Amino acid sequence: MLPSARLFRSRWAALLWAGGxxxxxxxxxxxxVTEAAPTNAAASDRSSMNEAELESLSNALTL
Known part of the structure; x- marks a missing residue:
């Protein structure tokens, strides 16, 4: 929707309108824009990790 021609008589008014x-x-x-999940949420979500990652994590925690 364009404003009336009266707006464009003033260069500053046209500039402010265009800035808006x-x-x-x-x-x-x-x-x-969809926001990405926080990085620490992926570590706590088991569904985002495959079986090999879960097994290596389990082995590291049992040492």
């Missing part, structure tokens, strides 16, 4: 559009676009794009 860019700000909105960046804010919207960042809200769509």
């Amino acid at each position: 559009i860019v700000w909105f676009a960046v804010d919207f794009a960042q809200s769509q």
Whole structure:
């Protein structure tokens, strides 16, 4: 949606309007990014480790 032509009579008003559009676009794009799981959560989640990793971890803990 474009504003009225009156806005573009002032260079500064047009610059602020364009900055608001860019700000909105960046804010919207960042809200769509999925956050990665914390690194320590993967170690506690058994489903993320394969059997060989679980066995070697078990062997290391029993020493």
